[in-house]
Amino acid sequence: KKELFMKLYRDVNENLSEIYRIFSRGGKASLELENPENPFEGGLDIKASPSGKKVRLLKSLSGGEKSLAALAFIFALQQTNPSPFYILDEVDMFLDADNAGVVSRIIRENSQKAQFIQVTLRKVTLKQTEHIIGVMMQNSGVSEVVMKPNIDDFVEENRPMEVKT
Amino acid sequence: KKELFMKLYRDVNENLSEIYRIFSRGGKASLELENPENPFEGGLDIKASPSGKKVRLLKSLSGGEKSLAALAFIFALQQTNPSPFYILDEVDMFLDADNAGVVSRIIRENSQKAQFIQVTLRKVTLKQTEHIIGVMMQNSGVSEVVMKPNIDDFVEENRPMEVKT
Amino acid sequence: VHLKEIELENFKTFGGKTRVPFSQGYTAIIGPNGSGKSNILDAILFVLGPKSSKSLRAENLTDLIFNGGAKGKAASYCKVSLLFDNKDRSMPLDHDVVRLTRHVKLSGSSAGYSSSFYINGEKSSLKEFDSVLTSAGILSDGYNMVRQGLITSIIETGPIERRRILDRVS
């Protein structure tokens, strides 16, 4: 049991540091066991340092930085056991334009090998998706599917803030 | 003690149903005590029915519907004891364009009587704010304040999805 | 194998019959708050996922049946079919299209409802579903289905609970 756990731990840790390096354009992330000798007696923490910053535990990062690290952890877990099919529900919610853009580019790359279905409210994400399905609700409380929704009417666009003083 | 609690409960409940009616363009929301006789022995739930839907407990609403009801609850609490000064950190995160637009319009109205400082990533919210402060981080890991940031470079715009089939 | 289409009948906010075609690659689902986006993902999980109602944001399986919305009549059953393109035969069935159907209907039994499974129209069982999905590598309890709010809960949860994620997967 401990063997299996430690093998998964090492695999996820390796995947995490690679995925987070790409997500944060050069940052470092790793897992940390509270009790490496007896893993089942302690917990697991995620350490991350966005590029240009010192390494910190998940809880002292900003909202967006935490969600980027947590998403990298989920993707690292997924990589240990590939599936033909993934669903993601508003995973880009806390990310600014740059981060949401990088994440959706990675998903686009992964969608060559597997099917991805993602609920999103972000225009920056829609730039990468190949197909879009709209859902509307009429006053009746019944949902309807719209196969070719007009995107411009729907989602927001985030660009990194330029310092135009 | 019970007296004070019940008075606050009635006030917040009244404020909530009014605020939520405006937020959801016609929906109903109310508080519910698990044990109305001995409130301190039970919990508190929020019931809401977005306009055109049956009444449901918070947990069976959608992500955005929940956050609109929770925000209405917070504003209902704030109304019981007005302050000259409020801070809000990304409260519009889960809302679609319509809902984020209504909320920021209400805050704009309230900002005639008190000062509101809100961190946001949404362009729909910025349409209502009077002043905007930008924050940037250089590679050094040091934050800088930008007094007149160029908004177009920064935030997203959400519009309700029109069914243009 | 990839998902070609979903057929929903009276599932949550999808009153009546609704077809949602899917393509391979990367698909986005967009729409206003409360319009039914996450309900589509719940429909997928209803067939593929853990069979408990809790994971579908419902107290009981009968809460998944369309409740009539604003003014309509509540339905007495709900049904979801997932159609998979099986040309690569990764599902051990000799069909180009495999249609997995789950059906819940109100009934007079003590539980108040009956729940049944079908493969290509023939009565099947939860066990058979699981074996067909596992051989195709479609895990329902892995982290391949990232529900709304999972990211926040991984961040907010304590280290012990976070370690348990690895326990479950290993």
Add this chain to the structure above:
Amino acid sequence: VHLKEIELENFKTFGGKTRVPFSQGYTAIIGPNGSGKSNILDAILFVLGPKSSKSLRAENLTDLIFNGGAKGKAASYCKVSLLFDNKDRSMPLDHDVVRLTRHVKLSGSSAGYSSSFYINGEKSSLKEFDSVLTSAGILSDGYNMVRQGLITSIIETGPIERRRILDRVS
């Protein structure tokens, strides 16, 4: 009374001295993830808010001191001043501008740091801060300061914890 300006010195990511002017009415703060937006709100809470470090997303008060960032040198103190327009005299002090300053510096004492309060440059105390703020109606532990993530925690928390919100306010 309204907030006219914040002066930050070595507070979290704000190394060196930074001034942030505010106007009455409705102000937005925008910027990329991790740029320091919530840190500005933490600076306000550092002076007005509950005095514990936990509410400022820090283990200890000394974690609030600028740690040098990527390549810089860690500072040995942090200081935040909030300047309020007091022309309406809602703060019981006979000044048009009231400047509330909180200062934390590393020291050789057993706690490892010292923390001090100033009003318009004169040494003051936490108690005096609280009395000046309360008479102006600026509550720090009420729901007037909605931190990042509060909405999610109200939704996710159980009914008992939710009731406790009313207990605390009443």
